[in-house]
Amino acid sequence: MNLSRCIWFEMLVCAVTFPSDAGDWPQWRGPERTGCADSREQSPGSVSGDPKVFWRKEIGGGFSSPVVARGKLAYLDAQDGKEVAHLLDAATGKELWQTVYGEMYEDEWGPGPRSTPIIDENRVYVQSCKGEFRCLNIENGKVLWGVSFDKDFGVPFLGSKANEGTASRRGNDGCGIIDGDHIFLPVGANGASLVCFDKRTGKVIWKSQSDEAAYSSLMMATLVGVRQVIYYSADALMGIDSISGKLLWRVPLRTDAKRHAATPVILDDAIVVNSQTIGLVCIKIAKDGDGLKATQSWVNKQLKINISTPVLVNHFLYCQGVGHNLVCVDAADGKLMWSQEGFGEKYSAIIALGKNLLVTTDRGELVMVAADSSKYTELSRMQVCGKTWNHPAYSDGKLYVREGLTSGWKLSCLGLVKSVE
Numbered sequence: 001m002n003l004s005r006c007i008w009f010e011m012l013v014c015a016v017t018f019p020s021d022a023g024d025w026p027q028w029r030g031p032e033r034t035g036c037a038d039s040r041e042q043s044p045g046s047v048s049g050d051p052k053v054f055w056r057k058e059i060g061g062g063f064s065s066p067v068v069a070r071g072k073l074a075y076l077d078a079q080d081g082k083e084v085a086h087l088l089d090a091a092t093g094k095e096l097w098q099t100v101y102g103e104m105y106e107d108e109w110g111p112g113p114r115s116t117p118i119i120d121e122n123r124v125y126v127q128s129c130k131g132e133f134r135c136l137n138i139e140n141g142k143v144l145w146g147v148s149f150d151k152d153f154g155v156p157f158l159g160s161k162a163n164e165g166t167a168s169r170r171g172n173d174g175c176g177i178i179d180g181d182h183i184f185l186p187v188g189a190n191g192a193s194l195v196c197f198d199k200r201t202g203k204v205i206w207k208s209q210s211d212e213a214a215y216s217s218l219m220m221a222t223l224v225g226v227r228q229v230i231y232y233s234a235d236a237l238m239g240i241d242s243i244s245g246k247l248l249w250r251v252p253l254r255t256d257a258k259r260h261a262a263t264p265v266i267l268d269d270a271i272v273v274n275s276q277t278i279g280l281v282c283i284k285i286a287k288d289g290d291g292l293k294a295t296q297s298w299v300n301k302q303l304k305i306n307i308s309t310p311v312l313v314n315h316f317l318y319c320q321g322v323g324h325n326l327v328c329v330d331a332a333d334g335k336l337m338w339s340q341e342g343f344g345e346k347y348s349a350i351i352a353l354g355k356n357l358l359v360t361t362d363r364g365e366l367v368m369v370a371a372d373s374s375k376y377t378e379l380s381r382m383q384v385c386g387k388t389w390n391h392p393a394y395s396d397g398k399l400y401v402r403e404g405l406t407s408g409w410k411l412s413c414l415g416l417v418k419s420v421e
Contacts, residue, residue, distance in 0.1 A: 062112025102128025188213030
């Protein structure tokens with residue numbers, strides 16, 4: 001990569017650099033991996049009654065979420081002992097191709113893949129629980145390049161033999177991230193915990209650190225003027241220079257089970273992370289001579305949120321709480337603004353859409369809530385699917401939702417905006 005392009009990438013402030021059309025939801029948690037829909041998206045006036053079903057199909061098991069870009073939908077599932085990538089026409093649900101990319105993993109929580117694919121330009125990137133990563137041609141599903149975390153980096157998948165909750169036990173669930181010409185993956189190897197690849201060829205650009213990988217997905221951020229990968233490993237939260245792989249800062253955050261499962265949230269020059277051991281924690285990044293330093297800005301030890309990731313709207317965090325509740329937290333100091341019962345048992349997925357939140361509970365309810373830090377205001381509620389631990393995609397006024405925990409897996413395209421035809 002030449003110097004002028006490096007400078008251009010460093011100046012970018014969005015979470016990902018590949019262009020997206022209005023209505024695209026091309027990766028985990030949306031266009032910028034923040035849980036926020038594109039500002040050009042239409043917002044439904046309410047969610048009540050029965051949703052319009054454009055299509056619904058039975059699929060295989062898995063906790064991987066669907067992604068949508070340029071009229072195509074990609075999802076992963078389990079079929080006949082394999083993990084399989086599928087590409088559909090998003091409008092009709094018609095399958096365009098399917099590709100086997102790894103051996104299936106299954107435990108007491110269910111079978112199938114748990115990492116969400118990425119659509120970028122003419123490629124689809126997929127990852128199996130056992131650490132098989134593939135770059136596929138979006139036109140036909142053929143493999144363009146791939147790596148094995150075990151064979152290429154020496155990270156065996158242990159499954160139930162592992163004693164702690166790292167990726168080698170429950171699956172390589174955390175999603176890699178694309179920035180410019182590169183894709184970064186949480187491999188979890190000694191000397192190659194985080195690996196940067198050329199996104200088109202699979203060439204290794206750099207390897208960094210020796211932490212075990214957890215279940216958290218990567219984020220990109222420009223903090224105090226430095227472009228960096230935000231990596232929430234099984235042992236720490238850290239920032240790694242996106243060009244060189246140099247460690248910029250590191251905060252040890254080792255939990256009892258080493259199973260960090262939530263995605264970091266970027267707030268100006270700070271990062272908010274959560275787990276059921278440490279609670280909700282904010283880390284501030286600042287200049288320190290020629291380098292950077294990280295200090296704890298605040299912590300709310302009562303909000304021991306396990307697998308849900310907060311959504312940031314106007315400097316307030318909205319998230320599934322520790323019980324069957326939805327919470328609002330001031331991102332400036334970690335203060336709880338309000339808590340409301342009546343939400344998921346273990347998980348809720350939140351999409352910020354303008355001034356409102358679309359909250360999908362693990363009971364399959366869709367709740368529209370005002371993004372109001374002063375009080376809880378429920379605008380409407382309806383049943384959209386069965387039990388689910390998946391994050392839906394929102395594209396062109398349609399909700400793409402996957403349901404099923406141990407059986408009865410389905411994928412549906414639901415119309416929420418009345419003008420959608």
